[in-house]
Amino acid sequence: MTFETDAAGERLPNGERRRWWKEAVVYQVYPRSFADSDGDGVGDIRGIVDRVGHLDDLGVDVVWLNPVYESPQADNGYDIADYRAIDEQYGTMADWEELLDTLHDHDIRLIMDLVVNHTSDEHDWFQNALTSRDADYRDYYVWREGRDAAEVDETYDVGPDGEVPPNDWESFFGGPAWAYHEATGEWYLHLFDRKQPDLNWENPDVRDDVFEMMNWWIEKGIDGFRMDVINLVSKPEGLPSTDPEAGIRTIDRVTNGPRVHEFLGEMRDRVLDRGFLTVGEMIGDPLPVEHARRYVSPGPDGDGLSMLFHFEHVLLDRGERIWETADWDLTDLKAVFDRWQAAFADEGWNSLYLNNHDQPRMVSRFGNDGEYRRESAKLLGTLLHTLRGTPYVYQGEELGMTNYPFESLDDFRDVGTLNPVRTALDRGVVESFDAVKEALRANSRDNARTPVQWSDEEHAGFSDAEPWISVNPNYGEVNAEAERADEDSVYHYYRRLVEFRHENDVVVYGDYDPLTPDHESLWAYTRTLGDERLFVVLNFADEATTYDAPAELVGDATLALGNYDADDGVDETLDLRPWEARVYRAR
Numbered sequence: 001m002t003f004e005t006d007a008a009g010e011r012l013p014n015g016e017r018r019r020w021w022k023e024a025v026v027y028q029v030y031p032r033s034f035a036d037s038d039g040d041g042v043g044d045i046r047g048i049v050d051r052v053g054h055l056d057d058l059g060v061d062v063v064w065l066n067p068v069y070e071s072p073q074a075d076n077g078y079d080i081a082d083y084r085a086i087d088e089q090y091g092t093m094a095d096w097e098e099l100l101d102t103l104h105d106h107d108i109r110l111i112m113d114l115v116v117n118h119t120s121d122e123h124d125w126f127q128n129a130l131t132s133r134d135a136d137y138r139d140y141y142v143w144r145e146g147r148d149a150a151e152v153d154e155t156y157d158v159g160p161d162g163e164v165p166p167n168d169w170e171s172f173f174g175g176p177a178w179a180y181h182e183a184t185g186e187w188y189l190h191l192f193d194r195k196q197p198d199l200n201w202e203n204p205d206v207r208d209d210v211f212e213m214m215n216w217w218i219e220k221g222i223d224g225f226r227m228d229v230i231n232l233v234s235k236p237e238g239l240p241s242t243d244p245e246a247g248i249r250t251i252d253r254v255t256n257g258p259r260v261h262e263f264l265g266e267m268r269d270r271v272l273d274r275g276f277l278t279v280g281e282m283i284g285d286p287l288p289v290e291h292a293r294r295y296v297s298p299g300p301d302g303d304g305l306s307m308l309f310h311f312e313h314v315l316l317d318r319g320e321r322i323w324e325t326a327d328w329d330l331t332d333l334k335a336v337f338d339r340w341q342a343a344f345a346d347e348g349w350n351s352l353y354l355n356n357h358d359q360p361r362m363v364s365r366f367g368n369d370g371e372y373r374r375e376s377a378k379l380l381g382t383l384l385h386t387l388r389g390t391p392y393v394y395q396g397e398e399l400g401m402t403n404y405p406f407e408s409l410d411d412f413r414d415v416g417t418l419n420p421v422r423t424a425l426d427r428g429v430v431e432s433f434d435a436v437k438e439a440l441r442a443n444s445r446d447n448a449r450t451p452v453q454w455s456d457e458e459h460a461g462f463s464d465a466e467p468w469i470s471v472n473p474n475y476g477e478v479n480a481e482a483e484r485a486d487e488d489s490v491y492h493y494y495r496r497l498v499e500f501r502h503e504n505d506v507v508v509y510g511d512y513d514p515l516t517p518d519h520e521s522l523w524a525y526t527r528t529l530g531d532e533r534l535f536v537v538l539n540f541a542d543e544a545t546t547y548d549a550p551a552e553l554v555g556d557a558t559l560a561l562g563n564y565d566a567d568d569g570v571d572e573t574l575d576l577r578p579w580e581a582r583v584y585r586a587r
C-alpha cells in the first residue's frame with residue numbers, strides 16, 4: 001500500500017499548507033492494556049491485529065503504538081534493551097509485520113515510539129559500559145565522579161567513600177537522578193528510573209547508532225515517530241546543579257539544552273522527510289514558545305517536526321509532587337489552549353490531546369464522570385476535534401472510559417507512582433497512603449493503563465486471564481460492545497467527529513478565534529477558512545447556561561453536530577444544557 005505524501009503541499013485560502021498529517025486523526029494504542037490474544041493477562045500485538053476493525057470503523061488514520069521493543073518492562077517498555085527486537089510478551093517481529101500490513105490494508109498508518117533519551121540498563125551498550133571506565137560503550141552514557149558529602153548542603157543518603165551524587169538533579173520518578181556503580185567507582189545519570197540510564201548525545205557514535213536504527217524502522221515501512229521526551233537529549237555543559245533561589249529546578253536545567261536544535265536538525269537531515277508524521281514529546285513547565293516554534297518550523301532554521309506535545313494543560317491541576325494537586329478553572333484551561341492556538345497560527349502545527357498513557361482519563365479530569373459521563377465525554381471530544389491541530393485519541397477515550405477507584409498502594413503498577421510515594425512514605429514526608437489517596441486517584445498514570453473494556457464478559461473481554469492491572473469495575477456499563485450497540489453512544493459520536501473532520505477543510509485548516517476567554521463555564525469559538533465558518537459552543541458545567549451569541553454568528557446558522565437532540569431553531573440566546581456541545585455552520 002502506498003500513501004500519497006502530498007509533498008507539494010497545496011495552499012489553502014488562509015495560506016496554510018495541506019499535509020496529510022494535519023487532516024489525520026491519530027489513535028494511541030498502549031499495547032499492554034489494549035487486547036490480550038494469548039491469555040497471559042498482558043496485551044499483545046496479535047490482540048491489536050484482531051481489533052483493527054474497531055479502529056477502522058472509528059475512521060482513524062494513524063496508530064501511534066507505544067513501545068513494543070525488547071525490554072525488562074521497568075517502565076512498561078520505555079526502558080528498551082534492544083531497539084530492533086519485539087518483546088516476547090508482545091509477540092514476534094512477524095506479528096508486528098502483520099500488524100503493519102493489516103493497518104496499511106485498512107488505510108491506517110503506523111507511527112512508532114522512539115525512546116532515545118535513555119535505554120534500559122539491560123541494553124548491550126550499557127552492559128558493556130559497566131565493564132570498565134575504558135569500555136567501548138562507556139561514553140554512550142553520562143558518567144561522573146561523585147561529590148564529597150562534606151562539601152554539599154543538600155541532604156542525601158551518603159554513598160560509598162563519603163560521596164554524594166555529582167549534582168543535585170532529581171529523577172522525574174523521585175530521588176536523585178544518579179546511581180552509583182561500585183565496580184567502576186562512578187555515577188551514571190538517569191533522569192527517569194535507575195533502570196533507564198540517559199544516553200550521551202554529545203557522543204557522535206550515539207547519534208549515528210540512533211539514526212541508523214530509525215532508518216532501519218523506516219525501511220520496514222513505518223510512517224513516522226512519536227519521540228519520547230526528545231527535548232531532554234542535550235544536557236547543559238558542566239551539568240550544573242539547580243538554583244532554587246533563581247527558581248531553576250531540574251526540569252529547567254535539562255530541557256531544551258544548548259545543542260537540542262542541532263541534534264534534531266541532524267536527525268531531520270539524516271532520517272526524516274516531510275512525508276512522515278513526527279511528533280516530539282516536549283516536557284517543560286512551561287515549554288518556551290520560541291523553542292516550540294523551532295521544533296516544528298519547516299523552514300531552514302526549524303527542526304522540521306510535524307508537531308509536538310506540550311504539557312501546559314495537563315499541569316494545571318498538578319502540584320509539585322504526584323501526591324499534590326492544584327486548583328484550576330476553565331479560564332485557565334482556555335488560556336493555555338488559546339496561547340498555543342495563537343503560537344502556531346502562522347507557522348507550525350498543534351497536536352491536540354486530553355489524555356494519554358501518562359495522564360488520567362479526560363472525562364474524570366476535565367468532565368464529569370458521574371451523572372454526565374456521556375455528555376461530558378462527547379463535549380471534550382468535540383473540543384479535541386474542532387480546535388486547530390491534529391487530534392490524538394487515547395484507547396478507551398472513544399468509549400468514555402474513566403479513572404480507576406484505587407484503594408491501596410497494591411492497586412498501582414506504575415514506577416512513576418510507586419517510586420516517589422514509597423520513598424515519601426519511607427522518609428515520613430507522607431504520613432500514610434490514605435493521606436494521599438485522593439491525589440493519587442486523580443493523578444496516577446495507572447488510571448489510563450487499566451485494560452480497554454471490550455465487553456461485559458469476565459475481565460471486560462480484554463483477556464481470558466487475570467490482567468496485569470485491574471479492570472475498572474464499571475466495565476459492565478462502559479464497554480465497546482455496549483457502545484457499538486447504542487447509536488447515541490460516545491463511540492458513535494466520535495465516529496461522527498472523525499468523519500466531520502475528513503469532510504470539512506475548515507475543521508482542519510480554519511483559523512481559530514476565541515469568543516469567551518473570561519467566561520467561567522462556556523467555551524465558544526469560531527473556525528474560519530475563506531467564506532466558511534464554524535461556530536462552536538461548549539458548556540463546561542453541570543448546570544444549564546445561557547449564552548448571548550453574537551448576532552452575525554447565529555443568524556443563518558445550522559447545527560452541524562451536537563451531543564443532545566437538536567432543540568428548536570437558533571436564535572441569539574442559546575440555552576445550553578449540562579455539558580452540551582454544539583457545532584454550527586455559520587455564514
Ligand code: GLC
Nearest residue numbers: 075078115192228229357358
Ligand atoms: C515519556 C513517556 C513515559 C515514560 C517517560 C520515560 O514521558 O510517555 O511513559 O515513562 O517518557 O521514557
